[in-house]
Amino acid sequence: MALLEVKNIHKSFGGVKAIQDFSIEADAGEIHGIIGPNGAGKTTIFNTISGVYTADSGEVYLNGTQITKLEQYKITRLGMGRTFQNIRLFQGLTVQENVMCAFDPQSRYTVLGGLLPTPKRLAEEKRGKELCEKYLEIVGMKDYLKERPENLSYGMQRRIEIARALMCEPKTLLLDEPAAGLNPTEVGELTELIRRVSKQIGFAILLIEHRLELVMSISDLIHVQNFGKTIAVGTPDEVRQNQEVIEAYLGKED
Amino acid sequence: MSLQIILNGIATGSVYALIATGFALIFNVLKFSNFSHGATMTACAFISYFLVADKGLGLFPTLLAAGAAGAVVALFGEFVGFRRILKNHSSATYFFVSSITLGTLYEGLVTIRVGSNFFNFPSFFNKPTIGIGSLVISTTDVMMFIISVAVLLVLAFVIQNTRLGRALRAVSFDRDTAQLMGINSTRMIQSAFVISGVLAGIAGVFLGIKYTLYPSLGSLVVKGFIASVIGGLGSLPGAIAGAFLLGILETVLLSLLGSGYSTIATFAVMLLFLLIRPQGIAGSNVQEKA
Numbered sequence: 352m353a354l355l356e357v358k359n360i361h362k363s364f365g366g367v368k369a370i371q372d373f374s375i376e377a378d379a380g381e382i383h384g385i386i387g388p389n390g391a392g393k394t395t396i397f398n399t400i401s402g403v404y405t406a407d408s409g410e411v412y413l414n415g416t417q418i419t420k421l422e423q424y425k426i427t428r429l430g431m432g433r434t435f436q437n438i439r440l441f442q443g444l445t446v447q448e449n450v451m452c453a454f455d456p457q458s459r460y461t462v463l464g465g466l467l468p469t470p471k472r473l474a475e476e477k478r479g480k481e482l483c484e485k486y487l488e489i490v491g492m493k494d495y496l497k498e499r500p501e502n503l504s505y506g507m508q509r510r511i512e513i514a515r516a517l518m519c520e521p522k523t524l525l526l527d528e529p530a531a532g533l534n535p536t537e538v539g540e541l542t543e544l545i546r547r548v549s550k551q552i553g554f555a556i557l558l559i560e561h562r563l564e565l566v567m568s569i570s571d572l573i574h575v576q577n578f579g580k581t582i583a584v585g586t587p588d589e590v591r592q593n594q595e596v597i598e599a600y601l602g603k604e605d
Numbered sequence: 606m607s608l609q610i611i612l613n614g615i616a617t618g619s620v621y622a623l624i625a626t627g628f629a630l631i632f633n634v635l636k637f638s639n640f641s642h643g644a645t646m647t648a649c650a651f652i653s654y655f656l657v658a659d660k661g662l663g664l665f666p667t668l669l670a671a672g673a674a675g676a677v678v679a680l681f682g683e684f685v686g687f688r689r690i691l692k693n694h695s696s697a698t699y700f701f702v703s704s705i706t707l708g709t710l711y712e713g714l715v716t717i718r719v720g721s722n723f724f725n726f727p728s729f730f731n732k733p734t735i736g737i738g739s740l741v742i743s744t745t746d747v748m749m750f751i752i753s754v755a756v757l758l759v760l761a762f763v764i765q766n767t768r769l770g771r772a773l774r775a776v777s778f779d780r781d782t783a784q785l786m787g788i789n790s791t792r793m794i795q796s797a798f799v800i801s802g803v804l805a806g807i808a809g810v811f812l813g814i815k816y817t818l819y820p821s822l823g824s825l826v827v828k829g830f831i832a833s834v835i836g837g838l839g840s841l842p843g844a845i846a847g848a849f850l851l852g853i854l855e856t857v858l859l860s861l862l863g864s865g866y867s868t869i870a871t872f873a874v875m876l877l878f879l880l881i882r883p884q885g886i887a888g889s890n891v892q893e894k895a
Contacts, residue, residue: 401785427787441778444771452775455768456787519787 352415353378354555355400355523360409362392362399369395370406371579377523377555382545384570384587385559388599391576393559394436397525400557401433402426414522428456432521434512436528436559440500446511447483447496453518454479486514489551490544506537510544517548523555524548530562538562542569567591575599609740610856616746618852619753620811624829625836625844626757627804633777633839634797635691637700641682642805643826644711649674649802650809650818651715654724658810664729664748671806679802682707683795691794708823716820724818726810749811756807757845760800764841773797777839828855831875837885846886 353376362370369392377383385393398404400411402423411419418426432453441449458475487493490510500508509529516524526545530538542565549556549569560566566573567587575583575590577599583590590596624646631639653671686703730744764770775783776793784790812825828851833839836847854874858867878885 403781403785423781423784424787424789427785433785435782439779439782441775441782443778444774448771448774452771452783452788453786455772456789458768515786 352412354414355557356410356412357400358410358412360396360399360406360411362395362404362407368579370399373409373574373576373581375557375574377557379522379553379555380549381571382549382556382558382569384566384573385557385576386561386563386566386573386590387576390578392579393576394527396576397433397527397557397559401431401525424456427519430520430522430554431525432516432519432523433525434509434516434527434529436531438505438508438512440508440511440515442501443499445496446487446492446498446500446503447480449500449511450483450487450515450518451479453515454482457520482518483514486517487511489517489548490514491540505532506534506541509533509541513544513548517552521554523557526556526558526560528559528561530560530565538565541565545569609742610860611853612740612742613746614853614856615849616742616750616852617815617856618849619750620808620815621828621832621852622757622845622848623753623804623808623811624826625832625848626760626841627801627808628826628829629833629836629839629841629844630797630801630804632833633841634773634780634794635687635700636839637697637704638830638838639801640701640704640826641686641708641711642704642801642829643823644708644715645675645678645682645802645805645823646809646812646826647820647823648678648711648715648809649806650813650822651719651724653806653810654726654813654818658726661727667726667729668752668807668810671810672803673806675802675804675806675809676799677802678711679798679805680795683798687794688791691791712820712823719820721820724813726814726818729814745814749815752807753811756804760804761841763800769793769796831871833885834875835878835885837887840885840887843885843887850886 355375355377357373357375360370360373373396375383385396387393395404399406402418402421405420409419410417413426413429413431416429418429441452444452458479484493487496490513492507492510492514495503495507500511513529529545530541533541545556545558546569558566558570570587573585573587573590574581575596582595582599583593585593624642628639628642631642649671652674653667657670658667686707687700690699690703732744734741734743735747764773772783772788772793773796775786775788776790780790809822812822816822829848832848832851833844834847835850836843836845851871855867855871858870862870
């Protein structure tokens, strides 16, 4: 069974069918791009997979565990990390604290340890800090531990969000428009970063993105969504040739 | 202005600080003012009065009982009054209605038990006052100050340096994102209620000692509310600063103007703050989410 398996999920809001019959199978080391015009239901797919919404029908499996109806925090703890279209870092917490937040649910110490500095807790805190530094180093933000995210540039905030998602120790990483609002140089660095973590850590990555040069260059497989439906699945080259995809993006020729 | 008055003000302020932080904590996490906080204080003060203080067991067992009662009452309130509203992401108006209803309920229950009589905590100390030079301070005031500050220091440590505190802050800033980072928001909100309940219990006992114990004692929560408005709604350090400021201001005004006008003057100060600096001393970080 693949690491992430989504089987025929549907989701409607009132009369709007936001997702119709979406399926995906993603394994470690793979990068799947999800593209489509605005309102195609891409973020809804992410929200349904990560538990913000519950699918009307269909099933989601993470590493063999059925997670379709689980609560969000439980899904996260099973190994789902994600970033957001509009950056959602905790303002008012430092970079380090932001990243540590995602580690805390995994750290193991008792209520007593919460109050007193027991050896176990100190060891766990140390492990957390080390992991935090490791992931911040991977995204190239290690020098900003004590900064507040709101004082940093957009590109940097995106990187911190990725570090925070990595801190969840994910088996599947959902990146929702990671390149939105970045300048061309930053997009290049981000592409390089995504490629690197995919190889280094080895999880499945799902990537929603409007910057086609980014998606096309790093995705193994591309899913094209339009009005809630999957209109094409294939390698970047196949998708580029697909008549229906061209129509969805550029309109029909008369 | 004599030092004596300032000292009394600081002691009063320390109790206000307990109320205000309990209030601010919930405001932070849920973005609404928990108006059942006052009645929780009254209920806890009475519970500990009948269970412990009445049997002559001393101040610390009384405070422990009140704190424990506070935790239980607050958890009950969270479950009955707020859980469903939170789950549905309903508007803050419902919290408002729900918390006022809960408060009225608690107060009603207390009234049924005790009537509208006044009760007095037994005096916990052999020596009612401590003399330092020409200053005479009541032992209760000193203990109140010491215990309140100790409690607040522990709270500050927990919020700043522990996993629980970090998770609480994360949930305060964005409940939904915190969930997606693996934090059990419901559990964190419960924790906030427990902490706030414990603070309410301790504050209730202190108010009962300082004034008397009566069913509408909880209306003194207004002082905590004013303090947290002056400090900046949702900011804990602000709430504490606001509380001490208010305590001192009150006793000073009391000695200058007498009890009638000093109350009016206190409210005038709050209105002034709302007019000139609505975000409070701390300039709090409560913002609309984008």
